[in-house]
Amino acid sequence: MKRNERKEMILESAKRLFSDRGYYQTQISDIMDAADVARGTIYQYFKNKDDIFTTLLESYLKRYENMVSEAILKLDLKTITPIEYLRFRIHTTFLFFAEDPDICNTLLRMGLGLPQHFDSVILRFEQRITNIITNDIQLGVNNGHVRPGLDMEIAANFYAGAILRCAYHFFGGASRGMSRGDLEAATHKITDMIARGIFSTP
Amino acid sequence: MKRNERKEMILESAKRLFSDRGYYQTQISDIMDAADVARGTIYQYFKNKDDIFTTLLESYLKRYENMVSEAILKLDLKTITPIEYLRFRIHTTFLFFAEDPDICNTLLRMGLGLPQHFDSVILRFEQRITNIITNDIQLGVNNGHVRPGLDMEIAANFYAGAILRCAYHFFGGASRGMSRGDLEAATHKITDMIARGIFSTP
Amino acid sequence: MKRNERKEMILESAKRLFSDRGYYQTQISDIMDAADVARGTIYQYFKNKDDIFTTLLESYLKRYENMVSEAILKLDLKTITPIEYLRFRIHTTFLFFAEDPDICNTLLRMGLGLPQHFDSVILRFEQRITNIITNDIQLGVNNGHVRPGLDMEIAANFYAGAILRCAYHFFGGASRGMSRGDLEAATHKITDMIARGIFSTP
Amino acid sequence: MKRNERKEMILESAKRLFSDRGYYQTQISDIMDAADVARGTIYQYFKNKDDIFTTLLESYLKRYENMVSEAILKLDLKTITPIEYLRFRIHTTFLFFAEDPDICNTLLRMGLGLPQHFDSVILRFEQRITNIITNDIQLGVNNGHVRPGLDMEIAANFYAGAILRCAYHFFGGASRGMSRGDLEAATHKITDMIARGIFSTP
DNA sequence: TATGAATGAGTATTCATTCAT
DNA sequence: GATGAATGAATACTCATTCAT
Structure with missing residues (x-):
């Protein structure tokens, strides 16, 4: 071997x-x-047990980054509508967790509340998600699609929490797996809820 | 003593x-x-270390239940509007976590990913939150305020995740504390985002 | 207990x-x-295995210091001759090792060549012995008893090595024990060899 | 290779x-x-780690034996004085340790206190040194140069310890190296101390 | 009831040695 | 002969729990 x-x-x-x-x-x-x-x-x-876990955690982050950056390449940013853009983003994240229930479980549950040392890696992941959302909203703001009065910081945390919990609900814990069709449907519904919350015209 | x-x-x-x-x-x-x-x-x-933790966890749940049921008594359910009702609910939950950062941290972070045995207590708490939201939405459905096409299960998880993460963002981790005024403002903003997501007329 | x-x-x-x-x-x-x-x-x-060993080593040093300083009190420094003084010193050191073969073995054999950390304690002990000898010779120099041309540094190491090896020969290793009379005789012989080596008049 | x-x-x-x-x-x-x-x-x-160390230890002994027996050939045993003979012997031993600080360190420090198995090799070395000294003194006794009353066993250990410690002091540990001239001078001083201790006429 | 010395099962880690390629 | 991945016995240390005082 x-x-x-x-x-x-x-x-x-x-x-x-x-x-x-x-x-x-x-x-x-x-x-x-x-x-x-x-x-x-x-x-x-x-080197030790810690090293194994850290190696895994880091690989999860890297994998997520890759997935996000590769996905974006498939998009025609010229013609896409804000809501389609949003849906695509959410879909990518769901796909990431759907692909590997272990990553889902670790990042969204088992990895939480560990000593500072590990937790910080997870926090980086959460921070990353929140950043993506913030940036995406900012994009909408720039394009005039976002309703006035939206608090960006709160919104970013709000929707990050919403998306992550849905991901865990769908793919984590015991409830492993979800059909392709259901995933599409769920993505639509969730995008819809976010769009209503942040865009000026529904 | x-x-x-x-x-x-x-x-x-x-x-x-x-x-x-x-x-x-x-x-x-x-x-x-x-x-x-x-x-x-x-x-x-x-009996043992486990017993101490379980005792605490159970007390947190009980305290939340008390807070929720006591709060509801202060409401005039006849005259209240759906959105006010929603706001009040969220406010109660935020108040709960604001009052005790340790509970916030434990329920929303450190208690996660523990062996089945503990995790189930936390899951009960999350379940409870999700139930409350489901019931509240159902109430709105019955009264005709909820937009058609809303997926109750997804919405419940979605908003539970959103609210809980905001709670952790405001009161958990290092960022302990938030002024009274800021809490009111944040509650408004969050209620607003939820209302837009589920009600038929904004 | x-x-x-x-x-x-x-x-x-x-x-x-x-x-x-x-x-x-x-x-x-x-x-x-x-x-x-x-x-x-x-x-x-x-705290750990290291701690046990260090504790022992330090106690040996302390014990030696005590023995040396207590012994000196029994002497009438006014009337004592240089050679008697020398003999007394050597006798004290032999008594120290004779009393406890474990200390003898550890300080003179098993404790050697250990990692820096331990070795340094032993070195302090050897240094101490060498210092005592140096001081005693210096005393003889001041009183005019020491022959001219004696190299103090070399002599101190020379006689420290000589005394310590004899101590190990008498009390260390397998050869545990020596009669009171033999110890006195050996002390005399050794004192004699040293005296001949350093004093001007034999 | x-x-x-x-x-x-x-x-x-x-x-x-x-x-x-x-x-x-x-x-x-x-x-x-x-x-x-x-x-x-x-x-x-x-065969194993032990074998490496033992091989080295044995080679050190052999090397010492060779050095001693080769050195003796250079001597004119007919004309040499007892004190010159003594000095020559000590010089040989110092030369041995001066040539290789690693051997010095191992034989005189790091190799001590190891399990019986190794220690016995070192003991053989020490025994050898003591034997040489004993024999040399015996030679002096036969020739009538040694003072009466000298205890051979004690003297052999005494001077073996003295010489070995001086060797370690000069060439071992951190203090690596000593000039040619200094070595000669030290040999003289040490020979002098021994001669005074064992010979009848200084 | 309160104490804290004693316990030992449990666990991570090291490192000399082997052996198939 | 040379290699280095694989091995597993050996070992130090932790920490929840017990129980005699």
Whole structure:
């Protein structure tokens, strides 16, 4: 087995376990067993347990960034309407969580409330989502689509919370999976609620 | 010192610590020190560490229930408009978290991702919030104020997430505190966003 | 059992083990067994294994200092001859090692070559011995008893090495113990060799 | 690279490391890195870590033996005076340690206090030194140069300790190096101290 | 009731050694 | 011969819980 395959296997197993049980409930022996690897092998690829978790967390962030930046390329920014733009953004985020329930669970639940050290990575993710929303609203403001009187800071947090909770509701916890069609429908409904909240003309 | 004073002191100290560091980062010795109580004493009032945390969690839920049901009594349900009713509900929830940052932190951050056993208590709280919102919307539906086509399940999760995250943004983490006036303003803005999202006439 | 008795018992057991096997060959479990104490108990009295060893080492130094300073009080410095003074000093050091073979072994053998951190404590002990000798020679110089041309630095190291090796030869390793009479005789012989080496008139 | 060059390289690196950090502080990986050799390669030349250290220790002893026996050939035993003979012996030992600070450090410090197994090699070295001294004194006794009343066993240990400590003082630890002239001078002084201690006429 | 010394199961981590390529 | 990924026994340390005083 190639070097990277092994490392990947450990990460894969750890990802699942951290998602299911959280950081403290996951023992090195659990990861060993799941990855079918000896104790020492884990420490050949990672400095310690912390390192495994951090590596995963960072990869989730990177993956989200990639997904967002790749998605945007598919858009024809010239012709797209504000509401279509909004819907597309939300869709991307939902797709991200739909693709990997472990990431969903970790980022949206199990990774929360951990020591400062880990939590800060999650916070960066949340910050990123909030930033995207803020920027998107700002874009609408510039284009004159956003209703006057909207408090940007509050709105960003408000809709970030809304979207993230819906994501967890759809893809996280026990309720794993959602049909393609349902996802489209849900995206529409959610976009609708946001549009009504921020745009001047419904 | 009276029996209940002691117990209260332990709970008080544990509350703060769990809120600051989370369940696993808080040691019995920390609670001992903070409560200025001997190790054995803690085990005279609580079966184990788990019991302390569960006791706190349950008390938070109870307190929220009390607050909600007491608040409703102050309302004149005959004359109140749907939007005022909504605003009042949100205000109650914000007041709850504003009153005690430790509860806010625990319920909205540190308590998340814990083993099934604890998490279920938190889930009950989230469920409760979502239920209240669902019921309130249902009330609006019955009265003909809610726009047609609104998906109740999604909307309930959507706005629950929105409100909870705003609560954490205002009162949780490091950003402890918010002036009375700001709270009123924020409540207005948030109510506004929700109203636009669900009511037929803005 | 009183608090300090326990701590003393752990130290006593550790002292013997470190002396017999050295630092790395001594496991916490060995100390546990020897002291008839549970694992956790050791960590209630000491921060870690290192702490146990350092505590012992420091106590040896302190004990030596006490012995040296108490011994000097018994001397009538007015009437004593230089050679008697020298003999007395050597006798004190031999007595110190004769009293406790574990200290002898640790300070003169097992404690050597350990990481900087420990070694420095031992070095302090060796330094102390060398200093005493240097001072004593200086005393002889001032009184005109020391032969001209003696290199103080070399002499101090020379005789420190000589005395310490003899101490180890007599009381260290397997050869534990030496009769009172033999000790006196050896002290005389050694004093004689030193006196011949440093004094002007034999 | 030839087979023996490799082995030599490993030994060379290990020698330095054992001298600097001691046996337990030196990891196989350190030796790998220093010798620029793969992990498995080390085990092709040596049975285990122990084997490397023992090989080195044995080579030190052998080297000392060679040096001593080669040196003696340069002497005209017919005409040499007892004191010149003594000086020559001490000089040889100092030269041995001066030539290689790593050997000095290992034999005189880092190698001490190791498990029985290693320690016995060092003990053999110390024994050898003591024997040489004993024999040399015996020679003096036979020739009538040694003062009556000298205790051979004690004297041998005494002067072995003295010489070895001076060697460590001059060449070991941090104080690496000593000029040719200083070495000669020191040898003279030390020989002088020994001569005064054991010979009948100074 | 209050105490705090004692406990030991549980856990992460190290590192010499092996062996298939 | 050389390599270095894989191994797992060994070990230090933690911390919730107990119980005699």
